[in-house]
Amino acid sequence: MPVPTFEELLGTLRPMVPPADLLAESELQTTVREVSSELASLPEITVDALTEWVDARADAVRVLGLAVGLGQERLINWARHHFNTGGFGVLAREYSREVVELLEAEHNLTRAINQGRGVQYTYSDILVTRAATRSTAKRAASAGRGLEDLLEEIAVDLGLKYSTRGRFTGIAGRTAPYDLAIMDANGRPVVVVGAKAFDSTGSKLTDAVREVEEMAQTRLPTQFVYAAVDGIGWKGRQSDFRRLHALWAESRIDGVYSASTMPEFKDELVKACQRLGLLGA
Incomplete structure (x- = not known):
C-alpha cells in the first residue's frame, strides 16, 4: 500500500484505554460492599470484637486495610513485612488478633472505623475519592x-x-x-x-x-x-x-x-x- 501522509497516519490513532464504567460492579467490589456492610453492622468496634469477626471472614482483612487507608498493594506489603505472607485468608485464619492489634497500634483502627460509621457522605466526597484512585492507571x-x-x-x-x-x-x-x-x-x-x-x-x-x-x-x-x-x-x-x-x-x-x-x-x-x-x- 502507498505510504500515507503523516496527517493520515496520525488520524488512524484511537484511545487504547477503555472508558471506565463507574456504575459497573466487579466481583471484588461486591465482596468489599458485603463485608463492609457486616463491619458497619457490628454492635461494637473493639479489638476483641474485630478479632472475632476477622476469624470468621477471610475478606475482612482487606476491608480493615481499606478502613485505615491501605489499598491492596500497600496492605499486602504491610502484611509481608509483619507476617511474611500477603494472603488475606492466611492472615484471617492464623493471625487475626495480631493483625487487628497492629492495625490498632499503627493506624488507630477502631477510631477510624467508628468515625467512618458515623459519617454521611455527599456526592462531592465520592468524586474526591475517585480523583485519588489509580483505576485509570490499571486500565492504561x-x-x-x-x-x-x-x-x-x-x-x-x-x-x-x-x-x-x-x-x-x-x-x-x-x-x-x-x-x-x-x-x-x-x-x-x-x-x-x-x-x-x-x-x-x-x-x-x-x-x-x-x-x-x-x-x-x-x-x-x-x-x-x-x-x-x-x-x-x-x-x-x-x-x-x-x-x-x-x-x-x-x-x-x-x-x-x-x-x-x-x-x-x-x-x-x-x-x-x-x-x-x-x-x-
Whole structure:
C-alpha cells in the first residue's frame, strides 16, 4: 500500500484505554460492599470484637486495610513485612488478633472505623475519592498488551509460527527487541513487529521510537520490520510520531499500523509471508 501522509497516519490513532464504567460492579467490589456492610453492622468496634469477626471472614482483612487507608498493594506489603505472607485468608485464619492489634497500634483502627460509621457522605466526597484512585492507571497498563493481542490473533488466524516478546538477530550478529515475530521453518524471526500503544505522553514514547529504530538498523535485507502503534498519547508527542512515519516513508521499515488499520496490516503480512515462502499464493 502507498505510504500515507503523516496527517493520515496520525488520524488512524484511537484511545487504547477503555472508558471506565463507574456504575459497573466487579466481583471484588461486591465482596468489599458485603463485608463492609457486616463491619458497619457490628454492635461494637473493639479489638476483641474485630478479632472475632476477622476469624470468621477471610475478606475482612482487606476491608480493615481499606478502613485505615491501605489499598491492596500497600496492605499486602504491610502484611509481608509483619507476617511474611500477603494472603488475606492466611492472615484471617492464623493471625487475626495480631493483625487487628497492629492495625490498632499503627493506624488507630477502631477510631477510624467508628468515625467512618458515623459519617454521611455527599456526592462531592465520592468524586474526591475517585480523583485519588489509580483505576485509570490499571486500565492504561493493559493498553499495549491489547495491541499485542490483536497482532497475535492475526498470526494465529493465518496459521503462522510466531513468538512474542523476544529479540531477533540481524546484520553482523546484532540483536534488537520485538513484541511479535513470525518464525521461519528453522525457528528464526523473519518478520518482526514492535507494538507501542500509549494514551499518555512522556519520555516512554521517545524510548518506543528508539526501539523501532533499533529494529530498523538491525534487520537483514530478508527480514520485514513493522510498527504497530496506537493511543492518543502520540498526538502529544508528534515529533516522535513523525520519526516513526519517516522510518516508513524512507523504507527503513515496512509499515506502521494501528488497531483501526489491522486489516491492512494483515494483508501486508500475507504478502510478506508469501514472499518468504511461509504462505502459499
